[in-house]
Amino acid sequence: MLLIQGQQQLLHLKVKGDYSVNNFPVYSYHNGILEQEMPLLSQDCHYEGYMEGVPGSFVSVNICSGLRGILIKEDTSYSIEPILSSKGFEHILYTVGLQPQASCSVTPKGSSGDTSQQQRNGKPDDPWELSDLRSHTKYVEMFVVVNHQRFQMWGSSVNETVGAVVDIIALTNSFTRGLNTEVVLVGMEIWTEGDPIEAPVDLQATLRDFNRWRQEKLVGRLRHDVAHLIVGHHPGENEGQAFLHGACSGGFAAAVEAFPHEDVLLFAALMAHELGHNLGIQHDHQACICDHKHFCLMHENITKGSGFSNCSSDDFYRFLHDHRGACLLDRPWHQSRKRRATRCGNGVVEDWEQCDCGPACDHHPCCDPTCRLKLGAECSDGLCCYKCHVKKKGVLCRPVEDVCDLPEYCNGLSQECPANSYKQDGTLCDRIYYCSGGWCKNPDKQCTKIYGYPARSAPDDCYILMNTKGNRFGNCGHPTTANARYETCSDDDVFCGKLICTDVRYLPQVRPQHTLLQVPYGDDWCWSMDAYNITDVPDFGDVQSGTYCAPNKVCMEYYCTDHTVLQYNCKPEELCHGKGVCNNLRHCHCDDGFAPPDCNGPGDGGSVDSGPVGKPADRNLSLFVLFGDKTQSKADDEEVNMKVVVLVVPIFLVLLLCALMLIAYLWSEVQEAVSPGSSSSSSTETSEGAGQPPQRGVPSARPPPK
Incomplete structure (x- = not known):
């Protein structure tokens, strides 16, 4: 019960959980030397809820060591924090200064008919696959860097800075929950003695400099899906910068946000907005809707009372469907999940739960409302779960997207697909x-x-x-x-x-x-x-x-x-005996016929990170398992084999007929060309030269980088 503007307000609160990994590292500088600390944070501190009798109200507080957080009542934002000098557990409640919106000056999509190259790819074709992506909780492992000016604004206190960032991450999750996505804090760095990069007013330049710093100093130190820099100065026209589709990428997993004020909720909305860009979400247009709000979260004008729109959801699940967000499907194994009471129905698998389908349990085919698997079900979510059964060992669960990408396979035991891996940068x-x-x-x-x-x-x-x-x-x-x-x-x-x-x-x-x-x-x-x-x-x-x-x-x-x-530092001819390539973890991904970890013996290929590669027959069936079949018994295998025959034989006959027609046509052309009085040598030379692309004066091939 709180006294607000002379009225007693009853707060209804539920634990939100801990959106950070256990003992996440905090890096800071002392006399120019980078040192690591492990902050001791209490568990189950963050609660979220509403005020009784106040429609549209919102409360997010940290209850450890007093009440500290945000309350929203009738479009007015309040901040609450304990009075440290008080012996009677007194608190101060005050309105947050007017900071109605932030802006990133992004031109909207234009109209509901505008489509980018990404949008023309369309939504996932398989309704089951789309449902699986939506029901599966996604995790964004975020590393946060605080620049020197913002550190000073938090009293030059490492503990206060860490606590403030933890609160911001908790508020950010109140936005990303609409996409069934959790933001998990995996680490922090605080520039306690000055900024190692320039932080000009122009955040575009700051983003590029920060991303360069991230690649040089952070990538090899700690795994992360995205890294965000918080700066304290006001940048002018826009408060945020982010790389579109940057999450999970080695080169562009970065964003920068300015926090020159003290409106924590508005800043959390800005962080969620820029993270949205990292997740492939573009700006909203006029046809986008979000629970009758005037502006949605991905509008160019960011408001703290908004949420992700239907357009944002489409962009995000297209990003996942295109396998750009594969890292988001990996649950942080070291994430703090201890709670005073496990809560079935929150969409997160905890403690004794076998599954948790959130509020959609009544219609979930695999999970019941008590968070137990239904009779006969082996799993409920994950890329290696299909129609409540774990996919067979060796079934492809994440195909390659590019010549630099590497495939992943199910292990036959878990519903989770191995973490995304790819060829080492510089290959x-x-x-x-x-x-x-x-x-x-x-x-x-x-x-x-x-x-x-x-x-x-x-x-x-x-x-x-x-x-x-x-x-x-x-x-x-x-x-x-x-x-x-x-x-x-x-x-x-x-x-x-x-x-x-x-x-x-x-x-x-x-x-x-x-x-x-x-x-x-x-x-x-x-x-x-x-x-x-x-x-x-x-x-x-x-x-x-x-x-x-x-x-x-x-x-x-x-x-x-x-x-x-x-930073290419692998010699596959030595490490992999010339029978494979190095992946981004500097492990060998072996060619077909050779076994990891060093490709020195016979095997089916793959790496220690990719999951076991199936036999050729299993690999042929992988496409059917990915897009609509599940083989769990001998009868099912025979059925799928029959489908393969029915599909392949007509295709083979059509290709054979086309080949015969092409051969007949070419033979007639040759007969015509060799007839007396005809000559084609000069025209042949011309056509061969016309199709050659320009070369910039480089050799046709070069040895691998050293």
Whole structure:
């Protein structure tokens, strides 16, 4: 019971749980030396609820060592905290200063009909697969960095800073719960003695510098899905910056948020908004709805009373369906889950529970309302669970998305698919390019992704012509507060600015204020895109970091630098006996026919991280298991084998017929060509030369990086 504005208010509260791992590390600096601390945080401190008789009210408090948190009543936000000098357990309750909304200045999608390249992929086709993704709790392992100014605003106290961040994460979860997603704090770093990177007013530059710091200093230290930097200064026009689709990627799992005020709930909404961008969620348009709110959370104007919209949900589950968010399906094994009382129905499997289907248990096929598996069910959720049964050992549960990606397989015992793995950054791909974050950084593919086939990276002259202009269509850096001009690319960095494409046959769906430019080049055109008006999402018209720019060099934040920045440190010819590649954990992923861990003996391939690779027959059935079949008995196996025969035989006959027709056609052409008086040698030479892409003066192949 609380006294608010002269009225007694009864609070109804429920424990929210602990959104952090056990003894998560906190790094700070002492005399320039990085040291690690383990904060002692009480369990089950965070509670959430409402005020009795006040519709739309919201309460989120930390009850350990007094009451500390946020209360919302009739659009008024209150902060409550204990009076430390009081001996009578007294608290102070005060209204939070007006900070009605935050902004990231992102142009909305335009209309309900606008679709990006991602959106054209559509929703998951299999209703069961979509239902599985929605019912499965997702976990975002977040690392939080606090800059020196914000640390000072928290009284230059490590304990107070850690407590404040823990409270922010708890509030952020009140937003992400709408996506059945938990944000779990896995670690913190507090810049207690100054910032190791520049923190200019322009958050776009701060994001790039922070991401570079993250890759150099944090990636090898602690596993995380995303890392967010909290700064204390006011950035001006927008308070947040994030990499779109950055979560789970090795290269862009970062965001920056400004916290120059003390409105904790609004800042938590901002953090959830920027995290949404990391999870593939774009800005809302006018057709997006969220429980009759005027603005939804992913609107360009962020309000603390909002939530994720139907559009946000579609974007997020498309992100998962495209296997970009595979890391979110891995439950943190070291997450704190001790509670005073396990609560069945909260969507989280705890203690004695075999499953927890949340509020949808009445219609769940595998889990009953008492959080026990139904009769005959082996599992309820997970990529290795299908129709309440654990998929067979060796069944593919996460297919490759790119030549730099690696597959994962079920182990036959668990409903969970192994954590996503991919080839180590710096591995060669497509002859001369490099892998980074599980994707081959081939500029041809980047052009195809924007403009569709057969678009490819333009000749060298196009890059030189465009990126030396120093304007919105050709540059190596956007205007900042410190420098109001576009950066002109130097001769060395000309392939690291704007992505210039050619052979464009189809134009992408262009959003408002985005612009395409075409410049004539011979018989073709040089194409460039300016999309910089989205200020909290980096310009996707730029060349991606990790892209090849010269022999033994890659692009990194507009600079053509040595490929060693990718930190490739594996020799598969030694570690894997030349029979495999190194994955992102520096373990061998063996070729078919060889066994992990060192590929020195016979086996079915894979790695110690991928799960056991099935026999060829099992692998053939994996596609059916993934998209609509479950083989748990001999009868089921025979049924699926019959489906394979029924499907494969007609396809084989059609292909055979096409091959025969093609051979007959080619034979007639040859007969015509060798007839007296005809000659085709010169035209053949011309056609062979016309299709060759420009080469930037590089050899056709290079040895692996050392």
